[in-house]
């Protein structure tokens with residue numbers, strides 16, 4: 383995922399649009415994710431911010447996964463906005479690199495060499511932290527019945543809703559018998 387920045391390297395404030403694709407970004411996602419269904423596509427803009435190059439972009443891809451709630455396989459579209467900085471390799475300090483090892487993404491400055499910024503590592507990192515821990519087929523997913531395992535999106539099961547919360551049971555025992 384390489385971007386040639388030679389055209390803006392000498393001009394502070396200048397920016398350029400980019401669009402890159404990679405289908406070999408490693409999977410570092412929640413365990414439920416099986417594979418990419420589409421290559422990882424990144425569009426955005428690089429700006430020469432003087433000391434650093436600022437990359438603002440959007441990661442787009444699609445993943446094969448299973449719903450965390452109903453366990454059905456489905457395809458999850460990823461649309462992830464991100465912003466990262468790149469600094470010339472010999473100017474990026476040891477300290478910044480150490481922070482990266484500690485896993486804090488906020489203050490990372492990714493190194494680049496020469497006239498090319500390689501987004502691969504930063505995109506891998508963004509995908510690693512940017513996806514929800516629990517991926518749902520839909521926000522309205524009803525999940526599985528806790529008694530029989532029926533997928534409640536498909537239809538109701540035969541289980542009654544008589545599994546009463548013990549705290550409710552305690553309250554109910556306080557009520558006058560006539561109410562029951």
Ligand SMILES: [Zn+2]
Pocket residue numbers: 449450451452453454518519520523524525
């Ligand atoms: Zn679901």
Ligand SMILES: [Zn+2]
Pocket residue numbers: 527528529530531532539540541
């Ligand atoms: Zn049931």
